[in-house]
Amino acid sequence: MVTIKKLEIVGFKTFARKTSITFDKGLNVIVGPNGSGKTNIVDAIHFVLGELSARSLRATNFQSLLFHGNNEIPKAKYASVTVHLDNSSRMIPIDTDVVTISRYLGADGVSTYKVNGKKYSRQSLVNILGQASLVGSMNIVSQGTTMRIADFSPEDRRKNVENIIGIGEYDRKKEEAQKHLREAELNLKLALGKFEEVKKRLVELEKERNDLLRYNYIKNELNRLKAAELSSRIKEIQKKIEEIKKEIQEKEAKLEEFKARREQLEVQRSTKEKEWREYAIKVMDKGGDRLVLLQKQIGDLNSEIAGLKTTISSAKISIKSYENMWKEKIETLKSIRKQITENRKEIRKIEKSKIEIEKILTEKRRIKDEIAGKIDEIKQSLEENSQKLSVLEDEIKELEKEYSKLEVKIKAEKESCSIFEDQLNSLNSRKNSFQKFYQNFSERLRQINSLKVKEEKALEETVDTIAKIKRQIERVEAEIKNAEKIAKKARLSVTEFASRKDLADSVLSEEKALEHLETLSNLKVLRGIYGRLKQKIRIKQGYRKAVEAAAEGWLQALVVEDMEVVRVCAETLKRAKIGRVKLLPLSNLKNVKTVKNPNIPGILGPATMFVECSIRYQPAVNFVLGDTLISSDEKTALIISEQGYRVVTVDGEVFEPGLRLEVGFYREPIDLSEILPSEETIKRISETVNSFEKLLDGRKSDLKRLSNELVRLESEKIAHEDNIKFFERDLTELRQNLERVHKNLVEVNRKIRSLNHKYEKSKTWIFEAETRQKQIEQRLHVLRVEAANLRKKLKPETITNLEAEKAKLETEINELQRQFDELKTRLTMHNSNLENVLLPSLNTTRREILGIGANLRKRNKDFKMATEKLKEVTEKLEMLEKEKEELTAQMMAKREEHKKYASIVEELNKQIRKINNEMEPYINAVNDLKQELLRYQIELDHNLKELKMLGYENPDEAWIENYETLKPLKDALEKEYKILSEKVNMNAIVLYEPQKKNYKELSVRINQIENEKREILRFMETVEREKREAFFEALEKLNTKFSETFNAITGGKGWLQLQNPDDPFSGGLDIIVEFPGKSLMPVTAASGGEKSVVAVCYIFALQSLAKSSPFYIFDEIDAHLDPVNTQRLAELLAREAKNSQIIVISFKEAMAAKADRLFGIYAKNGVSNIYSLPLVGVQH
Structure with a gap:
């Protein structure tokens, strides 16, 4: 303080x-x-x-x-x-x-x-x-403040409270927010105006862009459909190729079977021919040897003929297939050439139209220039007014030129300003982000510092707790040690008490027997037992010694109902073997008579007079004390006893009738049952010792728990130390982040200052330029009025007509220019189609035709060579057959064996020829299939190339199921494609994107401004709510303090009251007081002295609102x-x-x-x- x-x-x-x-x-x-x-x-x-x-x-x-x-x-x-x-x-x-x-x-x-x-x-x-x-x-309360406060109006009093608690800060925030709100609304209005202009242009561009996208889509879709068509055809071809290959494999397998059989027969034939030659060597002459050789040559020639026929058949099929493919490619080539011709014709037509339009444009421009020249000539031919008009028009033109330049520059500068604003907004946004980062990092730094402090505090507390637990462990160990000693002593004491009790039980058998019967009576096992006699009577003060001496122990006797109860009690004690007791059966003692008072001086009366009890127990009292008188002194007692009375003195000396005396100091009978603990007491003590031992075990458990807790706290201490180190690392990193963010903030602020400078510079230039524009507008207005007056004087109809014609020509020139641009676009498209599609296809088809021609020539050459070879081999075979027949005829007569060999070989040759004949259809079929396969393969390669040109690597990418159903769609797309290609703007997308970006940026900016506006309104609501809450909280505090202070000073009541609780800031604050002995009244109705008291109390209350x-x-x-x-x-x-x-x-x-x-x-x-x-x- x-x-x-x-x-x-x-x-x-x-x-x-x-x-x-x-x-x-x-x-x-x-x-x-x-x-x-x-x-x-x-x-x-x-x-x-x-x-x-x-x-x-x-x-x-x-x-x-x-x-x-x-x-x-x-x-x-x-x-x-x-x-x-x-x-x-x-x-x-x-x-x-x-x-x-x-x-x-x-x-x-x-x-x-x-x-x-x-x-x-x-x-x-x-x-x-x-x-x-x-x-x-x-x-500090200055002199006179009390009276000024007392004279405050309710509104001033409320405003005074507002000033003290800082309500003005809320109003300042609200005013600042309203200023931002006005700025936001103005920015929104400007942005919406600009937004509409951009939106209108964007709609136009979007339509053109959509046309271009539709055009490209249809083009791609047509390519996709074409690719699907090709894919479908490719799949058909691939399927057909697979079928052909499968069929070729089947037929070639069959041919292999035939070849195997033929080879087998040829082997047999070779074997027989060898045998035949050997036979011929042995038996036959040279003629026979020649015959065998001829037979072999004939067999070889037959095999060669079969092979040549196969080759010729295959060549025929291949030639036919290549001729068909050549014809197809020629047709394709013609079609492509026709398309190229038509395309070039269209290009020439477009170029011709382009040249014509260009000529027309040139002519129109020439006419326009001539008209402009005529206008200039007319203007130049005028006299002084014409010259003045010319000067005026030149000045107007220069001013308009200057105005236009200023307009362009102003627009550019405004765009720059807009960019600057966007950049400033972006930078301010970044700055706010950095500031938020800085605040967040600072807050995080503060939090981590706080957490570190908490951890350090927790560590300190943990260390303290560890020390405390260690002390507790030491204390508990000491307690356990002491408790074990106490428990040991207590257990020995219990044992000692039990031993004493056993001894007492042997001495006090009567007491034990009484307790046993009383226990049974309490348990309702025995009925008719009313309790001990001494418990049922009250001895008058001063006579206890006399009564107890007279009773001779019968006061401990049990009072029972009758002799039956006495019998039951006796049997019970016998069975329990406990001891003997005195019993007083009430029903048998009703007729007992008491001694009468002899009215002798010194005799106080019968002993029964000094005992009070209920009537029910009076017979028992009479039985025990009814024969005894109480004497005030020994002498009287002695005299009376000689007369046959039983007398007891007040001091407890008993004088029996005759000379029997019981004298000496009276001692109250010792009740060993009260000195020695009962069995129940020993049991309870034993239980207490057991409980103590259990508690001791509990303390041992506590010791163990404390030891475990100590281990846990040691771990916790290590964890706290680790956390502190972690927080220190975090703090170092956060401080580095804070430093980086601070540097970024400095850099952003520098950029903002630089941009603000540029922005202000641009704004100044725009202001100057707009001022100049206004000056130009004023000057132009004056000049145009003057020029109009001059034109009226110079017959302006001619110039007007010429200018109208010139304007018409400019409109026509603009339309022609548009047509020229369209033709230029179409020409570009046709040239692109020619260069990128038709000419590459033409070159590909030419290469394919050349390839087919080369294969056709090779096949024709093979066919011709095979045919010539077949003719040559056939002629040679005929010669050998003839020679064979002649030799056979010569040798037939010589040997039958020769005939046998000849017939076998001939038979084998027949079989071989038969197999060759059977093979021929298969060979022809295989050749036909291979030719067909080749044709399909060539078509497949061509289609795959086309498919690849369309952007698909394999048919599966372009496959469309049920392609046939899409043909109407393809026709419709081709029709639409043709229409779009005549009007599409190829630059629409390029122009659209920047416009779209501008549109989005404006849209985002408008959303940002609207969000800012909503945030400002929300902030204003929050400020208003916080303002009310702060005011009511302060008012409650002020009211409480005022009431307490007013009561402390005056002993009366007082409080503050708003004039308008629903809208507290529209009304004032009244002070209502009630002085002792007076009625309630506002402070304005109080006297001067009372106002002073209220003002002092109010000052003390106001101090409760300020900081302490x-x-x-x-x-x-x-x-x-x-x-x-x-x-x-x-x-x-x-x-x-x-x-x-x-x-x-x-x-x-x-x-x-x-x-x-x-x-x-x-x-x-x-x-x-x-x-x-x-x-x-x-x-x-």
Whole structure:
């Protein structure tokens, strides 16, 4: 808590000399007459704490604060006030226990501030004092404040509360938000205007773009359908190729079978021919050898002929297939050439149309130029007015040119400004992001610091807990050690008690028997037992010894109902073998007679007279005591006993009839059952010892638990230490991030400043340019009016007609230019089709035709060679057959064996020929299939190439099921494609995207502005809600404090009341009070003194709204209070001063009487003097 230790004043107002006032904590009261300078002390404190208003210091200007001088002391050249503040709490952010603040005021009215001897600016001083709540609060109440507050109107009172709690800050935020809202609405309006223009152009471009996209889509779709068609055809071909290959394999397998059979026959034939030759060598002559050789040659020739026929057949089929393929490719080539011709014809047609339109354009432009020339000639042919008109038109043209340039530049600059704005918004957004990052990092840093502190605290607590647990373990171990000793002793004691009890049981068998019967009676096992006789009677005071001596132990007898109960009890005791007891059966004692009082002096009466009991138990009493008299002394007892009476003295001496005496000191019978513990007691003690031992085991468990807890806490300690290290790493990283974000913020701020400079520069230029435009517009208006007047004078009809014709020509030129551009686009498309599709297809087809021609020529050559070879081999075979027949005929007559060999070989040849004949259809079929396969393969390769040109690597990518059903779609697409190709704008997409981007950016910008607007409205609602909540919270606090203070001072009731609770800021704040003995009334209806009381209470209540201040200064707040209320106020201040320092300026004795420190002040010759007063002299 910061308090004022000392105040030093020099040359300030009435303090001419250096004056020091040392204040203590608690209640400091300064008293003195009017005009002595009490309030100047308050002004001095205001002054040194930075007050800027001379009027608040009750002066016209700051120079008038200097001491004015008198006949002894000259006028002060300067004023200085120094306050020494106790800063041991370090609430003031200066690391010293005492902070010294000085303010020096020169004669020129200029102030200098120093803190601990160092110069400070006022703002810096106010900042550091504000942190200790020394400025801007309600801690100093000046003179007259109470009456001003009492006279506040309800609205002023409400506004005063608003000012104290800072409601103005909410209004400032709301006003600032409304300013942002207006800016947002203006930005939204501008953005929407620009948005509509962009949207209109975007719609046009979107239509053109959609046409182009549709055109490209249809083109791609047609390519896809063509690819699907090719894919379908490829799959058909592939399927056909697979079928052909399968069929070829089957037929070739059959041919292999034939070849195997033929080879087998040829082997047999070779074997037979070999045998035949051997036979011929042995038997036949040279003719036979020749015949065998001929037979072999004939067989070889037959095989060769079969092979040649196969080759010729295959060649025929291949030639036919190649001829068909050649014809197809020729047709394809013709078709492509026709398309190329048509395309080139169309190109020439377009180029011709283009040239014609270009010629027309040139002609139109020439005519337009001629008309313009004529217009110029007409204008030049005019006289002075014409020259003036020309000058005017030139000036108009120059001005229009300048205006247009300015318009373009302004538009460009506005675009630049818009870009700058977007960039600034982006940078500001980045800046806000960086600031948020910075705040987040700072908050995270704070949180981690907090977490680290918590972890350190937790670590410290864990360490403390570990130490505590260790102490607990030591204590528990000591307790267990002591407890084990106690348990051991207790167990020995139980054993000892049990031994004693056993001994007592043997001695006190009667007591044990009585207890046994009583227990059975309590358990309802035995009925008719009423209890011991001594429990049923009450002996009169002073006669207990006499009665007990007379009863001779029968007071311990059990009172029972009858003899049957006596019998049952006897049997019970016999069975239990416990002992003997005395029993008194009531039903058998009813006729017992008692001794009568002999009326002898010294005889007090029968013993039964001194015992009280219920009538039910009277027979038992009569039986035990009915024969005994009580004597007051021994002598009387002795005399009466000789007469046959049984007498007992008050002291317990018994005199039996005759000479039997029982004398001596009476001792009450010892009840060993009460001295020795009962069995139940021993049992309970034993149970207690068991419980104690269990508790001991529990403490051992606690010891074990504490040991486990110690282990856990040690682990927790390690975890806390690890967390602290982790947090330290995080803190280092966060500080680095903060530094990076700070650098980014600095860079963004630099860019923002640079862009703002450029933006302002552009705005200035736009303003100047628009100003120039307005000047040009004004000048143009004047010139056009003047030119129009001149044209009227110069027969403007001719020029007007020529200009109309010129405008018409310009329209036609524009239309022709559009047609020219369309032709140019179509020409580009046709050239592209020619270069990229038709010519490549033509070259491919030519290469295929050349390949087919080469294969056809090779096959024809093979066919021709095979045919010639067949003819040659056939002729040779015929010659050999003829020679064979001749030799056979010659040898037939010679040997039958030859005939046999010949017939076998011939038969084998027939079989071989038969197989050859059977093979021939298969060979032809295989050749035909291979030719067909080749044709399909060529077609497949061609289709695959086309498919690849369309962008598909394999048929599966382009496959469409049920392609045949899509042919109508293809026709419709081709028709639409033709229509679109005539009007499509090929640059639409290129133009559309930037426009679309601009549109999106504007849309995003509009959304951002609308979001900003919503956020601003939401913020305004939040501010209004927080404002109301803050006001009502402060009002409740103010009301509570006012009620408490008013009750403490006056003993009455008082509260604050809003005039309009639903809308508190539209009405005022009333104070309602009820003084003791008076009715409720508003403060406006109270008397002057009552208003003062209310104002004082209200001031104290207002202080509860401000930040807690370390000290309070009140200047004559009790001036208008009566003695009673002054006394109560003084008591209140004394209580409050226990927790803070209070300085009161007063001239009331009641206030001075409560002071902890008292000062007196007086004025002499216009100079104030202050001195400390002893508290004992307050009343004087």
